[in-house]
Each structure stands twice: as C-alpha cells, then as structure tokens.
Amino acid sequence: MYLVESFLSIQGEGKYAGYPSLFARFGGCNLRCKGFGCEFISPLNGSKLIGCDSLFAVDEKHFKQEWESFDDAQKLFSKIIMHLKDIDYLPHLVITGGEPLIHYKNPVFYGFLELALDYGFNVFFETNATVEIDFDKFALYKKVGFAMSVKLSNSGEKYEKRVNKKAIQNIALHAKEAFFKFVVSEDALAQIKDITKDIDIPIFCMPLGANRTELEKNSHAVILFCLKNGYNYSDRIHVRLWGDKRGV
Ligand code: SF4
Numbered sequence: 001m002y003l004v005e006s007f008l009s010i011q012g013e014g015k016y017a018g019y020p021s022l023f024a025r026f027g028g029c030n031l032r033c034k035g036f037g038c039e040f041i042s043p044l045n046g047s048k049l050i051g052c053d054s055l056f057a058v059d060e061k062h063f064k065q066e067w068e069s070f071d072d073a074q075k076l077f078s079k080i081i082m083h084l085k086d087i088d089y090l091p092h093l094v095i096t097g098g099e100p101l102i103h104y105k106n107p108v109f110y111g112f113l114e115l116a117l118d119y120g121f122n123v124f125f126e127t128n129a130t131v132e133i134d135f136d137k138f139a140l141y142k143k144v145g146f147a148m149s150v151k152l153s154n155s156g157e158k159y160e161k162r163v164n165k166k167a168i169q170n171i172a173l174h175a176k177e178a179f180f181k182f183v184v185s186e187d188a189l190a191q192i193k194d195i196t197k198d199i200d201i202p203i204f205c206m207p208l209g210a211n212r213t214e215l216e217k218n219s220h221a222v223i224l225f226c227l228k229n230g231y232n233y234s235d236r237i238h239v240r241l242w243g244d245k246r247g248v
Pocket residue numbers: 029030031032033051052053054055058097098099128151155
C-alpha cells in the first residue's frame with residue numbers, strides 16, 4: 001500500500017463539508033480524468049502533466065517516488081493516528097486517493113480499515129464508484145460511508161470506464177451511508193439523471209475549479225442549476241481557503 005499524504009483538516013466538499021476530518025490519501029487510480037485540466041510538473045523528469053487536482057496521487061510513473069510504502073496495517077494506522085496527538089476528539093476518517101477502492105481487497109488496507117473502525121472512527125470513502133465491492137466477503141465496507149463522485153463527461157473519460165451502475169447500486173444498497181457528489185459543467189443534467197436513476201440517496205453538485213478564480217467563475221451557475229433541479233449545492237471550501245495547495 002502506498003500512502004501519499006495524511007493530514008487533519010475540515011472536509012471541503014459534500015454532505016459533511018466543514019466537519020473536522022483526518023484524511024488518508026492512497027496512491028493509484030483506475031481513471032486519469034485529463035478533462036479536469038490541472039497542470040503538474042513531474043518530479044521524475046520535469047515534464048508537464050495534465051489531470052485532476054489529485055494527479056500526484058494518481059500517476060504512479062511520475063509520483064510514486066514521493067509515496068510512502070506500507071506492508072503492515074498497524075504501522076500504517078499508527079502513522080495516521082499521530083495526527084490526533086494534539087486533539088481530544090475523533091474527527092471523521094476520510095479515505096481518499098486516487099481511487100482507494102482499487103485496494104479494497106488488499107490485506108494491509110483492509111486491516112487498516114478494521115483498526116480504524118475498532119478505534120471508533122466514523123469512516124468515509126471518497127470514491128469514483130467504479131469498483132464493485134464484494135460486501136459479503138469484505139463485510140467491513142458495510143460499516144462505512146461513501147461519497148460517490150461519479151465522473152461526468154467533463155472528466156474526459158469514456159462513459160464505459162467512468163460509469164459502473166452495478167458498482168454504484170451495490171454501494172448504495174449495502175453501505176452504512178452513501179451520497180453522490182458531481183463536478184458539474186454544461187450538459188450535466190441528463191448525465192446526472194442517468195447515473196442516479198432509481199437510486200434514492202442525496203445528490204450534491206459542485207463547481208469545476210482547481211483554484212479560487214475558476215471556482216468563483218463557475219459556482220453561481222451551479223447554484224442556479226441546483227435550485228432549478230432540486231439538487232444540493234456543495235462548495236469546495238478547501239479550494240476557496242487554500243487554492244491548489246496540497247495537504248490541507
Ligand atoms: S477518478 Fe478521481 S482521483 Fe482518479 S483521476 Fe479521476 S478525479 Fe482523479
């Protein structure tokens with residue numbers, strides 16, 4: 001397992017925006033989402049890379065050298081809970097990436113989840129909801145919440161790759177809690193209706209924007225979109241406060 005970063009902050013998006021949250025970001029993703037257009041410089045060879053705002057947790061070839069490897073669940077958990085040393089409450093534990101569920105069967109990852117649940121954490125996964133979880137065999141996933149950020153066409157990924165309705169329905173049916181979180185730009189309505197059809201969980205819509213200027217430019221249109229169609233608006237508080245800074 002590769003840990004990219006871990007930090008204590010507030011949740012910036014979705015149903016629990018504003019909640020104190022301990023983030024554990026794991027490396028690797030099954031999508032690339034170049035359509036989000038965020039630019040990074042490769043630490044490997046200085047080349048310009050395009051992807052999502054978490055590209056540093058996605059692109060193994062260029063960023064893996066910055067990731068920390070763990071082959072023991074207890075060591076990984078001990079590293080994460082070091083962030084609690086100056087506080088006397090339990091924040092949410094948010095497991096993110098990349099796409100954390102590509103590791104869902106990994107014994108180190110599953111052992112880490114078990115330790116976190118035993119410790120009393122309220123655990124949430126940030127997922128693109130493309131991975132079909134075997135909830136019978138890996139029953140701990142029934143005890144966690146899922147923010148399903150299913151990608152729309154603005155991600156630049158093909159429909160067949162970014163939308164797995166079986167995986168979405170599976171999570172909505174079995175998880176302790178689940179909600180949708182979409183990054184909205186033009187042509188979003190038909191896509192959202194298609195993905196959420198027959199699934200009765202909350203829907204949050206967020207503006208595209210990896211920095212304050214883009215967010216400011218796009219947020220009003222998304223608020224109007226939510227008002228017109230009965231969806232919940234979610235801001236991206238971390239982008240407003242810290243721009244594209246990492247680890248916040
Ligand atoms: S699924 Fe998420 S983490 Fe993976 S490339 Fe797309 S936006 Fe980035």
